[in-house]
Amino acid sequence: MSKESQVIKQRRKKAQEMEEAGIELYPNAVPAPAPISSIVDEYGGLDAEALEGLDRQFRVAGRIMAMRKFGKVSFCHIQDESGSIQLYAARDTLGQDSYKVFKKYDIGDIIWAEGTLFRTRTNELTLMVREARLVTKSLQPLPEKYHGLTDKELRYRHRYIDLVMNREVRDTFRMRSRIVQLLRQYFSSEGFLEVETPMMQPIVGGATARPFVTHHNALDIDLFLRIAPELYLKRLLVGGFEKVFELNRNFRNEGISIQHNPEFTMLEFYEAYATYEDLMERTENLFAMIARDVRGTTAITYQGAEINLEPPWKRMTLEESLTAVGNIPANELKDRDALSQRLKDAGAPVTGDEPLGKYWTKLFDLLVEPNLVQPTFITHYPTDVSPLARRNAENPEVTDRFELFITGREIANAFSELNDPRDQARRFEEQVANRGDDDEIPPEVDWDYINALEVGMPPAAGEGIGVDRLVMLLTDSPSIRDVILFPQLRPEHIRRER
Numbered sequence: 001m002s003k004e005s006q007v008i009k010q011r012r013k014k015a016q017e018m019e020e021a022g023i024e025l026y027p028n029a030v031p032a033p034a035p036i037s038s039i040v041d042e043y044g045g046l047d048a049e050a051l052e053g054l055d056r057q058f059r060v061a062g063r064i065m066a067m068r069k070f071g072k073v074s075f076c077h078i079q080d081e082s083g084s085i086q087l088y089a090a091r092d093t094l095g096q097d098s099y100k101v102f103k104k105y106d107i108g109d110i111i112w113a114e115g116t117l118f119r120t121r122t123n124e125l126t127l128m129v130r131e132a133r134l135v136t137k138s139l140q141p142l143p144e145k146y147h148g149l150t151d152k153e154l155r156y157r158h159r160y161i162d163l164v165m166n167r168e169v170r171d172t173f174r175m176r177s178r179i180v181q182l183l184r185q186y187f188s189s190e191g192f193l194e195v196e197t198p199m200m201q202p203i204v205g206g207a208t209a210r211p212f213v214t215h216h217n218a219l220d221i222d223l224f225l226r227i228a229p230e231l232y233l234k235r236l237l238v239g240g241f242e243k244v245f246e247l248n249r250n251f252r253n254e255g256i257s258i259q260h261n262p263e264f265t266m267l268e269f270y271e272a273y274a275t276y277e278d279l280m281e282r283t284e285n286l287f288a289m290i291a292r293d294v295r296g297t298t299a300i301t302y303q304g305a306e307i308n309l310e311p312p313w314k315r316m317t318l319e320e321s322l323t324a325v326g327n328i329p330a331n332e333l334k335d336r337d338a339l340s341q342r343l344k345d346a347g348a349p350v351t352g353d354e355p356l357g358k359y360w361t362k363l364f365d366l367l368v369e370p371n372l373v374q375p376t377f378i379t380h381y382p383t384d385v386s387p388l389a390r391r392n393a394e395n396p397e398v399t400d401r402f403e404l405f406i407t408g409r410e411i412a413n414a415f416s417e418l419n420d421p422r423d424q425a426r427r428f429e430e431q432v433a434n435r436g437d438d439d440e441i442p443p444e445v446d447w448d449y450i451n452a453l454e455v456g457m458p459p460a461a462g463e464g465i466g467v468d469r470l471v472m473l474l475t476d477s478p479s480i481r482d483v484i485l486f487p488q489l490r491p492e493h494i495r496r497e498r
Helices: 003-020 036-043 047-053 096-102 150-157 160-167 167-189 232-238 276-295 318-324 336-345 358-370 423-434 448-454 467-475
Strands: 056-070 073-079 083-088 110-119 127-135 213-217 221-225 243-251 265-272 299-302 305-308 315-318 376-379 401-406 409-416 461-465
Touching: 003 358, 003 401, 036 056, 036 160, 036 276, 047 110, 047 127, 056 083, 056 127, 083 110, 096 127, 150 160, 160 167, 160 265, 167 265, 167 276, 167 467, 213 423, 232 265, 232 299, 232 448, 232 461, 243 315, 265 467, 276 409, 276 467, 299 467, 315 318, 318 376, 336 358, 409 467
Parallel strands: 083 127, 315 376
Antiparallel strands: 056 073, 056 110, 073 083, 110 127, 213 221, 243 265, 265 461, 299 305, 376 401, 401 409, 409 461
């Protein structure tokens, strides 16, 4: 039996003995405690004499993170969501029976305590326990304090322990919550209506990705977990809502990496009578506002790189980026054979019959994207890789579209919306006809969406922002798993020993 299994067995035995002695292991009625931080903030600056003069009792509750037991006295540190404080328990203060129970507590147990504040010889603010009780008995040992939970796979798999042990992890998810709150506040204050659209859709659409498939028994139809809410949000523009947004969960049946999780969070918004250029300005201002709130500045550091989020940001067309950053001669950009050879040399799969725009975007992914460290808008994507975007008025081979890149990764995608139902139907039909074996392309035309466009959608622009990647940037997190509470992992079988 492993050392950990022995500890668990000992804890289970101790729990049984405590229960047999009449100690409730999981009581429900617990007097409401004060947040530890409120006590520390208000009284942490008082000296020993001032604390001694306080005529009040304080109630706290939290998890035991460290404990030192002596003969007649014991010290422990407890931690709640807001902070931590030291407790001092003495046999003479608690009484012999209560102190005997107190010494049975283990690291990881959640306890409640009431007492007075004082300072120890080392000047640490401490609660002298007058009464204590067990709130929750922990049957699993916490990782050792100084070794912690260092295995990243274990940290993601057992996030509850990761949160207990690592304050910086808790801070990351507090910041994530704040960022989401700011996104919601910004769009609401700008007159956007927050909406909810279906997560199970009869026809996959709104992006190019492999979907998850499920089956609805009562209707006897297959449904797809949404890869994007775009087509439903634009139906709302048809219906008369001119500014809408959704903080949504999307699902894509793709690989897992430091940038990708099968389930992820996007913010999508659509604005009637706006263009993709308006959204570039809105995005700059939005990101700068959030950075100032959560980081105090628009000059941040991400994995050692200095990033300046202060507007305005750099703008380049896709074609310009391929020559200026990707070092592809301009005369090669229309040469399919030359581009195909470049992709083959880079080890990228090429069939030879892809549209020219595919060559451009594949080469961009390989040669340009990793080098876009500072915020950069890449504009004018080819029409053949932008089936939902409006054609550029001066050059119909490209669209009024941008993607935003920061630290070498895509953060947002936006375009002026295609609202001509005839053009949209043609593009959908071409996409399906050329689909071949590519199961990331929708297998059928969404004719109901075409019908909606025929009713009439006003000119508009829309954007999707990767919330997880934005949080990664602002929390200096190297992996998307660091900013998703429960990232997708291969299942682990937990064997029980009793």
